Amino acid sequence: MGVLEPAGLVLALLAIPIILFYMLRLRRQEITVSSSMLWRQVLQDRQANAPWQKLRRNLLLYLQLLVLGMLALALARPFLEGAGQASGNIVLVVDGSASMQAQDGADGGGGTTRFERARNEAHNLVDNLAAGARVSLILAGPVPATILSGGQDKAALHAAIASMRPSNGTGNMAAAITLAAAAATSPDTTLIVISDGAIGEEKLPEVAANVHYIPVGHSGDNTAITALALRDAPQGPQLFVNLANLGQQAAAGLLNVEIDGRLWDSRQVTMAPGEEPQLTLLDLPIDTHLVTVTLKTSDILPLDNTAWAVRATGAGATTLLVSQGNSFAEKALNLLPQVHLARAQPASYKPGPGYDLTIFDGYLPATLPPGNLLLINPPNSPLVPISGTIAYPAIGPADSSDLLLRYVNLNDVHLAAASRVQTPAWARTLVRTAGGDPLLLAGETGGRRVAVIAFDLHRSDLALQVAFPILMANLVGWLAPGSALDLPPRLLPDTALAIHPVPEADKVTIAIPGSADIPAQEVTLPVSPGLSFGNTAQLGLYRIAQSARGKPVGTIEWFAVNLLDRTESDIAPRPAIDLQGHSVSGGKEATGPLEIGPLLLALAMLILLLEWWLYHHGTRGVLRGLRWRPR
Amino acid sequence: MVNTATPGGANATYTTLFDANFLKKLERLSIISRKLRAGRLKGERRSVRRGNSVEFADYRNYTPGDDLRRVDWNAYARLERLFLKLFQEEEDITVHVLLDASKSMDWGDKEPVFGLGAPAVPGGGSGGSADQNKLVYAKRTAAALGYIGLSGFDRLTVAAFHRGGISRFAPVRGRGHAVNLLRFIAALQAGGETDLDASLRAYAAHARYPGVCFILSDFFTAQGGTDGLAALQAAGHELHVLHILAPAEVHPEVALLGDLRLRDSETGQTQEVSIDSGLLDLYAEKFAAWQGALEGFCRRRGINYMQITTDNPFDELVLHYLRRRGVIS
Numbered sequence: 015m016g017v018l019e020p021a022g023l024v025l026a027l028l029a030i031p032i033i034l035f036y037m038l039r040l041r042r043q044e045i046t047v048s049s050s051m052l053w054r055q056v057l058q059d060r061q062a063n064a065p066w067q068k069l070r071r072n073l074l075l076y077l078q079l080l081v082l083g084m085l086a087l088a089l090a091r092p093f094l095e096g097a098g099q100a101s102g103n104i105v106l107v108v109d110g111s112a113s114m115q116a117q118d119g120a121d122g123g124g125g126t127t128r129f130e131r132a133r134n135e136a137h138n139l140v141d142n143l144a145a146g147a148r149v150s151l152i153l154a155g156p157v158p159a160t161i162l163s164g165g166q167d168k169a170a171l172h173a174a175i176a177s178m179r180p181s182n183g184t185g186n187m188a189a190a191i192t193l194a195a196a197a198a199t200s201p202d203t204t205l206i207v208i209s210d211g212a213i214g215e216e217k218l219p220e221v222a223a224n225v226h227y228i229p230v231g232h233s234g235d236n237t238a239i240t241a242l243a244l245r246d247a248p249q250g251p252q253l254f255v256n257l258a259n260l261g262q263q264a265a266a267g268l269l270n271v272e273i274d275g276r277l278w279d280s281r282q283v284t285m286a287p288g289e290e291p292q293l294t295l296l297d298l299p300i301d302t303h304l305v306t307v308t309l310k311t312s313d314i315l316p317l318d319n320t321a322w323a324v325r326a327t328g329a330g331a332t333t334l335l336v337s338q339g340n341s342f343a344e345k346a347l348n349l350l351p352q353v354h355l356a357r358a359q360p361a362s363y364k365p366g367p368g369y370d371l372t373i374f375d376g377y378l379p380a381t382l383p384p385g386n387l388l389l390i391n392p393p394n395s396p397l398v399p400i401s402g403t404i405a406y407p408a409i410g411p412a413d414s415s416d417l418l419l420r421y422v423n424l425n426d427v428h429l430a431a432a433s434r435v436q437t438p439a440w441a442r443t444l445v446r447t448a449g450g451d452p453l454l455l456a457g458e459t460g461g462r463r464v465a466v467i468a469f470d471l472h473r474s475d476l477a478l479q480v481a482f483p484i485l486m487a488n489l490v491g492w493l494a495p496g497s498a499l500d501l502p503p504r505l506l507p508d509t510a511l512a513i514h515p516v517p518e519a520d521k522v523t524i525a526i527p528g529s530a531d532i533p534a535q536e537v538t539l540p541v542s543p544g545l546s547f548g549n550t551a552q553l554g555l556y557r558i559a560q561s562a563r564g565k566p567v568g569t570i571e572w573f574a575v576n577l578l579d580r581t582e583s584d585i586a587p588r589p590a591i592d593l594q595g596h597s598v599s600g601g602k603e604a605t606g607p608l609e610i611g612p613l614l615l616a617l618a619m620l621i622l623l624l625e626w627w628l629y630h631h632g633t634r635g636v637l638r639g640l641r642w643r644p645r
Numbered sequence: 646m647v648n649t650a651t652p653g654g655a656n657a658t659y660t661t662l663f664d665a666n667f668l669k670k671l672e673r674l675s676i677i678s679r680k681l682r683a684g685r686l687k688g689e690r691r692s693v694r695r696g697n698s699v700e701f702a703d704y705r706n707y708t709p710g711d712d713l714r715r716v717d718w719n720a721y722a723r724l725e726r727l728f729l730k731l732f733q734e735e736e737d738i739t740v741h742v743l744l745d746a747s748k749s750m751d752w753g754d755k756e757p758v759f760g761l762g763a764p765a766v767p768g769g770g771s772g773g774s775a776d777q778n779k780l781v782y783a784k785r786t787a788a789a790l791g792y793i794g795l796s797g798f799d800r801l802t803v804a805a806f807h808r809g810g811i812s813r814f815a816p817v818r819g820r821g822h823a824v825n826l827l828r829f830i831a832a833l834q835a836g837g838e839t840d841l842d843a844s845l846r847a848y849a850a851h852a853r854y855p856g857v858c859f860i861l862s863d864f865f866t867a868q869g870g871t872d873g874l875a876a877l878q879a880a881g882h883e884l885h886v887l888h889i890l891a892p893a894e895v896h897p898e899v900a901l902l903g904d905l906r907l908r909d910s911e912t913g914q915t916q917e918v919s920i921d922s923g924l925l926d927l928y929a930e931k932f933a934a935w936q937g938a939l940e941g942f943c944r945r946r947g948i949n950y951m952q953i954t955t956d957n958p959f960d961e962l963v964l965h966y967l968r969r970r971g972v973i974s
Contacts, residue, residue: 047752
């Protein structure tokens with residue numbers, strides 16, 4: 015039990031004047047008795063506590079104090095925790111992470127998933143809502159989403175709950191709680207988290223609300239593939255697999271490795287509780303492209319028993335360097351394995367297709383070729399307006415967090431001169447002079463990527479620094495990715511990725527893998543600038559094909575979406591989670607605070623009526639009636 | 646000393662105490678004296694004296710001067726010795742009715758519903774009620790006892806103790822004094838504080854003929870009344886204590902609860918008291934101790950103690966209870 019407005023209890027201080035009035039103005043009825051001899055003897059024993067004696071039999075005083083106490087308590091808005099109906103503003107956060115798909119949601123175990131159990135709990139909660147209760151529903155998947163905000167219609171709430179689906183990825187409970195904090199707009203807010211507690215170690219934000227945690231799930235027995243990596247070694251491709259038995263019992267299973275659809279290796283693995291064995295498979299076929307690793311065990315979370323890996327095909331990017339002669343740039347470009355470099359003189363250059371990346375050094379044609387551009391010390395043009403020259407500019411602050419400047423240290427670079435570039439709208443500045451003029455810009459314009467180095471490499475010592483080949487590798491990797499995809503090192507479910515089709519492509523078709531209950535499907539997207547794809551909820555291998563006017567162009571590419579998250583695989587249910595800076599134990603009943611203020615007011619009213627009746631009928635008669643026993 | 650107060654309307658006072666039917670019932674009763682006593686006048690009771698009744702008592706040797714008419718000649722014929730035949734003398738006894746008329750006795754409703762001798766009326770016509778005035782109850786009892794005494798040709802003395810001292814109804818004998826007796830008792834007024842002990846001692850000192858003595862009082866006196874009882878007993882009286890109490894004095898929870906100012910009817914002193922169950926329990930303890938002390942004193946002294954609450958029907962008390970206790974027959 016608690017109170018929402020403790021200040022209301024101050025009203026209880028009125029009890030002091032009430033008691034004083036009673037002590038001062040106690041009216042005694044005078045009764046003549048035959049003899050007070052015996053009463054005097056009796057009272058001699060009672061003289062010690064005479065002042066309190068006055069109060070002892072004063073029923074009206076007690077009733078008035080009771081009424082006052084109830085009014086004060088009602089003003090303080092008391093509530094009972096878990097005392098029945100949920101009321102007020104309820105923020106319901108349902109864990110939608112991969113671990114919620116463990117099939118131990120039912121009390122007897124088996125069959126029902128944790129997420130289905132969570133949905134049932136949510137349905138129960140909605141069924142037991144008090145009148146006027148508002149419910150906000152938040153699904154804590156990889157990207158938390160508010161499914162419904164402040165809903166009062168039970169039918170709509172039930173429909174919203176039924177529409178929730180668990181994700182295959184890592185839940186972001188911290189972000190979900192942040193969303194919940196935004197929904198906790200009133201002091202009577204109750205935050206209810208339905209989860210298995212596998213939410214990682216991250217500290218959750220605080221919410222101005224009463225918090226409840228309803229745990230789901232019973233078993234922690236699970237084996238998982240927690241890491242999978244495919245890499246090229248001098249001897250050929252290698253596969254690295256990390257397994258884990260996160261349960262309390264020894265587990266055994268069959269580890270199958272399929273390469274390009276053919277079973278390549280199968281081996282029995284036995285894992286003690288808590289053991290996390292690491293396997294490295296050498297001597298994979300030299301043309302290994304797609305790898306599927308499956309751990310066949312009978313655990314309750316099959317989701318993390320399969321992982322996929324895609325080996326880069328190594329298709330290069332055709333690059334044209336248009337320059338009067340720039341050996342620094344040539345040397346740096348030739349070092350990059352994916353670059354097939356061609357050279358041209360500005361005088362003989364004719365813009366035309368055929369190159370993924372064109373590098374113009376101190377020159378820019380009137381007509382730009384298709385594909386991406388790297389401009390080194392460009393002349394003034396509408397693409398990059400230049401208003402003059404800066405002599406001996408000092409290198410200013412650089413945005414080291416940008417991918418293009420990764421591992422690039424420009425502190426020791428000196429410049430003799432640089433162009434004064436007016437930063438175009440499409441570009442972002444990566445490096446500035448100390449005066450604020452841009453030295454390195456990058457951006458996308460007209461469906462292409464463009465990077466600008468605003469100084470002559472020959473008039474700086476950049477080309478002599480270690481930073482130069484790294485910078486060139488970063489720039490070419492961005493400008494000529496060699497792939498239509500911008501892939502992070504590990505692609506998690508529900509993560510969007512950017513697609514860069516070949517210039518002539520007008521459509522991109524993506525084949526989405528299926529799962530046990532969702533069929534595989536194909537999505538066709540028209541090519542547009544900044545094309546991205548976010549429907550990566552399914553785990554598995556995704557295939558991307560490009561086409562132009564119905565004909566396939568470019569290469570077919572693959573990417574894999576994996577769970578590979580030890581936190582999600584560690585499905586042992588937690589009886590308590592850390593919320594509000596302290597541990598919140600799980601409660602079985604999905605209930606909110608029950609405000610008992612109105613009940614108290616009604617009781618106070620009844621007592622007031624009783625007090626009025628007693629005042630008019632006299633307490634003596636009533637008490638006598640209660641005590642009178644004929645002898 | 647004869648009470649000189651002559652109340653007006655003798656018939657009215659007469660009927661406030663009894664009706665004729667009840668008096669007829671009383672005439673059939675007589676007061677029992679547990680021991681033989683020497684009386685003063687011829688009466689209807691056996692006396693310790695030898696006299697002229699028909700009832701043989703004893704023989705004794707003839708001494709010169711004895712009445713020759715009493716010699717048992719049959720015995721002389723057999724034994725050749727002169728014996729005198731003695732017979733029981735029948736004399737009266739003296740009945741003392743002592744009434745405590747202190748203010749504490751005058752408590753309770755003045756004019757209770759009363760239906761002596763009349764058929765019992767449902768709802769309280771049988772002569773007793775919970776808030777019956779104690780003095781009225783005591784006066785009726787005194788009158789009934791006095792009338793029984795007069796009917797039995799006993800000498801009757803009635804005395805009332807109040808603030809002014811002792812009011813006496815002079816020793817009288819015979820039913821002819823019944824109207825005067827009832828007038829006297831009806832006219833008695835309660836007054837002030839009495840020192841029961843002193844009053845009883847004074848009475849014991851002045852009463853010339855000890856006899857059967859009824860003391861009707863609530864014994865609400867600081868001294869306890871035991872000294873007075875002892876003095877009466879020492880003077881040779883056979884004592885019957887009728888301890889008359891109101892039901893509310895025995896069980897105050899009937900009338901008293903809550904915050905009260907209790908006014909003592911005798912002294913006028915007030916006592917503020919907040920009565921709750923704890924206090925009532927304490928009162929019950931004190932009451933039991935006080936009443937038990939008096940009863941124990943009487944038992945040790947061979948005094949007949951009777952506690953009577955005024956809710957007992959009056960005719961029940963006189964016609965049955967006192968008979969069962971061996972006070973009247």
